[in-house]
Amino acid sequence: MTGSGGRVTLNDVAERAGVSRALVSIVMREAPGASDATRARVLAAAQELGYRPDARARSLAGRASHLIGVMFGVGVGAFHFDLLEGLYAAAEERGYNLILSPVTRGRDEAKAAESLQDFRFDGLIMLGPPTAEPLLAGRLPVVVVGWHVDHPRVDVVRTSDETGMAAAVDHLVSLGHRWITHLDGGETLIGASRREAFLAAMRRHGLGESMRVVPGGQAQVDGQRAARQLVEQGDLPTAVIAYNDDTATAVMGVLAQQGIAVPADVSMIGWDDSEAAALSLVGLTSLVQQPAELARLAVQRIVDRINGRRVLQREIVLQPQLHLRQSTTRPRPSS
Known part of the structure; x- marks a missing residue:
């Protein structure tokens, strides 16, 4: 009964x-x-x-809930779902459950935070939105994954955009590329960080006059729009570094429809080293982000904060590696 x-x-x-x-x-x-x-x-x-x-009833009873809130963006690419999978695994190992609250076009950070208030969660991990001042900062432990935050009460776990973009540009330059375009991630903190890292890496090679940034975004449709813009303008670069693998593979698809070959005509580099990179028609060279390790470190840090353990370093920065596949090669002799 x-x-x-x-x-x-x-x-x-x-x-x-x-x-x-x-x-x-x-x-x-x-x-x-x-x-x-x-x-x-x-x-x-x-x-x-x-x-x-009943996790909700237990959290309202006045004791530690062993609940971690997770705020994440919807429609921002497959990488966030890999992060979520890693968070579940890492939290379970430490005896914690996750409460998810998505951010969408019609559901901003405030609404996502409000829905979490139904639970007395012990800490918050943010996969999005990338904001410089998280609303709940200072009210409970907060860890952001993927971008830098100056707030002294917010911990950061991220991959170095500077190191990653430098590795991508260095690789292309070593192959002989000079006309390199960055398809950016839109007006977000991560997008801005990678954009600035691209410009800095190109200037370091003395390629300030040949660098170019095309407005993009984080989803495949953003990559498709950007690719059509490149084709319509007619002055194709010899190489493109995309914001992530989703946009990179979308660009490759549009170029293929137009008879433009990757990498013979345009070399392509993505970011995340996701399953999409490995399974794309032309294996995509991509920067490795290690979502499982980012998730493990984020859970470790939030649990340390929840339990009042001493934390020596507020920001953890992983150094990405470039995974070479078939999508990059030397430019044509006439390029």
């Missing part, structure tokens, strides 16, 4: 174990007041019935 709606309740567990509901509550809250034998009997009954504690 189970409670209303088919959900197993504390009363069901108490009846199966032959103890009071209050005693079951003590066991489930890991509070003192029950013998080892009683605890074992109650836990066995709970397992037999398939009882799962």
Whole structure:
């Protein structure tokens, strides 16, 4: 027999174990007041019935909830979903659950934060939106993944845009490319960071006059629009560095439709080293971001903050590596 709606309740567990509901509550809250034998009997009954504690009710009861809020953007590419998968795995290892709150075009950071208030979560991991002043900063532990934040109460786990973009430009220049275009990620903090890193890397090689930035975005449709713009303008670069793999593969698809070959006519570099890069028709050279490691470090940091452990360094920056595939080669002799 189970409670209303088919959900197993504390009363069901108490009846199966032959103890009071209050005693079951003590066991489930890991509070003192029950013998080892009683605890074992109650836990066995709970397992037999398939009882799962109500995380929301537990969080409202005044004790540590073991809940981590996660705010993330929808429609920003496959990389964020790889991050989410890594967060679930890392949180489970540490005995925490995740509460997800998406950010969409019609649901901004404020609304996403408001929906999380239904739960007394212990800390927040932000995969988006990339903002310089997270709304919940200073009110509880906050870790952002992917971009730099100056706020002293916000921790950062990210990949170095500067190192990654320098590696991409260095590789192309070593092949003989001079006319290189960056398809940027739009008006976001990460997009701006990679754009500035591209400009700096090109200037370092004395290529300030031949560099070019095409406005883009984070989704495949942004890559398609940018590719059509490049084709319509008629003055194709010899190489393109895209904001991410999603936009890079979209560009490759549009170029192929126009009879423009990658890499013979245009070399292409993406960012993230996602499954899309490995499975694209022409293997995509891409910068490795290690989403599982970023997620592990983010969970480790938020749990340290939740438990009041000393943190020596507020920002963790991983150094990306360039994974070479078939999408880059030397430019044609006439280029």
